[in-house]
Amino acid sequence: MSEEALVARIARLERAARRERIVALGVLMLVLGSAQAPAPSSGPVIVRAASGASATLTAQGLVVRDASNRVRALVGLDSNGYPSVDLSDATGRIRESMDLIQDLPVLRQFDAAGKRRAEMFLASDTSNGEFVIKDASETLRAALFIGTKGLPELSLYGSDGKARAYLSSDDDGPYLVMNDRTATTRVVMGTYTGGKVGIDIRNAAGTAVWSQPP
Amino acid sequence: MERSSDPDPAVRVARLEASRLLSRAVVAGVAILAFATAQTSSGGSTSAPIVVRDASGASATLTAQGVTVRDAAGNRRMFAGVDSDGFPSVDLSDAKGQLRQSMYLLPGLADNGSKVEFPILRQFDANGKRRAEMRLDVAQDGELLLNDASETIRAALFRTKGGDPQLGLYGTDAKLRAFFSTDDDSPYLVMRDRGGTNRVYAGGYTDGSIGMAIRNAANVVVWKAP
Numbered sequence: 001m002s003e004e005a006l007v008a009r010i011a012r013l014e015r016a017a018r019r020e021r022i023v024a025l026g027v028l029m030l031v032l033g034s035a036q037a038p039a040p041s042s043g044p045v046i047v048r049a050a051s052g053a054s055a056t057l058t059a060q061g062l063v064v065r066d067a068s069n070r071v072r073a074l075v076g077l078d079s080n081g082y083p084s085v086d087l088s089d090a091t092g093r094i095r096e097s098m099d100l101i102q103d104l105p106v107l108r109q110f111d112a113a114g115k116r117r118a119e120m121f122l123a124s125d126t127s128n129g130e131f132v133i134k135d136a137s138e139t140l141r142a143a144l145f146i147g148t149k150g151l152p153e154l155s156l157y158g159s160d161g162k163a164r165a166y167l168s169s170d171d172d173g174p175y176l177v178m179n180d181r182t183a184t185t186r187v188v189m190g191t192y193t194g195g196k197v198g199i200d201i202r203n204a205a206g207t208a209v210w211s212q213p214p
Numbered sequence: 215m216e217r218s219s220d221p222d223p224a225v226r227v228a229r230l231e232a233s234r235l236l237s238r239a240v241v242a243g244v245a246i247l248a249f250a251t252a253q254t255s256s257g258g259s260t261s262a263p264i265v266v267r268d269a270s271g272a273s274a275t276l277t278a279q280g281v282t283v284r285d286a287a288g289n290r291r292m293f294a295g296v297d298s299d300g301f302p303s304v305d306l307s308d309a310k311g312q313l314r315q316s317m318y319l320l321p322g323l324a325d326n327g328s329k330v331e332f333p334i335l336r337q338f339d340a341n342g343k344r345r346a347e348m349r350l351d352v353a354q355d356g357e358l359l360l361n362d363a364s365e366t367i368r369a370a371l372f373r374t375k376g377g378d379p380q381l382g383l384y385g386t387d388a389k390l391r392a393f394f395s396t397d398d399d400s401p402y403l404v405m406r407d408r409g410g411t412n413r414v415y416a417g418g419y420t421d422g423s424i425g426m427a428i429r430n431a432a433n434v435v436v437w438k439a440p
Binding site (some may be wrong): 003007010012013016017021040041042043044045051057058059060061063075076077080084098099100103104105106120121122127129130131139145146150151152153154167168169170171172173174175176188190191196197198199202212213214 | 223226227229230233264265266267268269270271273274276281283285289291292294304306308309314315317324330335338339340345346348356360361362363368369371381383385386387391392393403405407408409413414416426428429430436437439
């Protein structure tokens, strides 16, 4: 082989080597770039079991469906954009929910008809805590809360949603009040606004018929 | 200038040999890296977080610790998993990223000295103050607590150390003002003034009798029945 032919072959090999280096470096950069972390996905990631149950991860959170494809659990942002944990029964109805509704924390338990039966939350105006129990009509029947004046109170309500009895306290002293169906106070016991401590019983017109101490 | 213009063929051959070695090293490195970071398509296991992002910028990230959801502004709004302290936890945060509701297990010691994890649900106001709480206490009894904006307890429903259920109402000084409780014999209601003196008592007495008494600020009975 002549020296000229040899030089020509070497030149071809050198050009090929440069191309290979460029390709290899490109592949290396690609692998390095994608090896740091999987690229964010814009579509949901779904894990499905043989039973048909599935878990779906979207940008809004994680949704778990049972084999009947009913949503049983959601953790993430709900359809209103509220952070939420929702647990649903086998019919797909939400039975328990812990969420932030307009940034206020709420824990709710629902009956099978979807009625709110027990709740624990912070009030929207004062951020005071409240625990309430409701009947099947979603009428308030019992509540333990801190009221708008900052006083702690336990209240019991009739089926009309009106308070029948409440036990509360300010810093001077507590008081217990019992009302009848018409909301007339019939019994007061404890510390009165003037500082007196006692008990009185009133008739249906709200007039005291017995009081102690005199 | 082209490197191939080097007139010495021996030098150019040596350079080619070195280049080949380099190329082999690069290929081997890429292969090792690809194997090390490969994600299985059927096993469902990965060591790297899985991130799902939508057009708004909101995202959900699944890691070995749990799932975290961030809103379009990048604020963490929801976390469910094992938190940075190692506690199983579900945290909900408001639009400012402030934690507002948290349900978790907190390790501690029970009253018998054994290590237990206490379930707690806490609701926080916008200032991060604990305002409502439901949990198991050191005796593993359930209790519901309501605090004011200063985190001072104002109402509580719980079991006493003796095991009796009790509702307590507290003043702004966190001192008990009223409590309604019962033992197996009978219930009782006690009302106290600012000084901690019992002013009203109604219900069962320790001697088994049932009645009612009102006392003055000096703790002297001013009326009693029967």
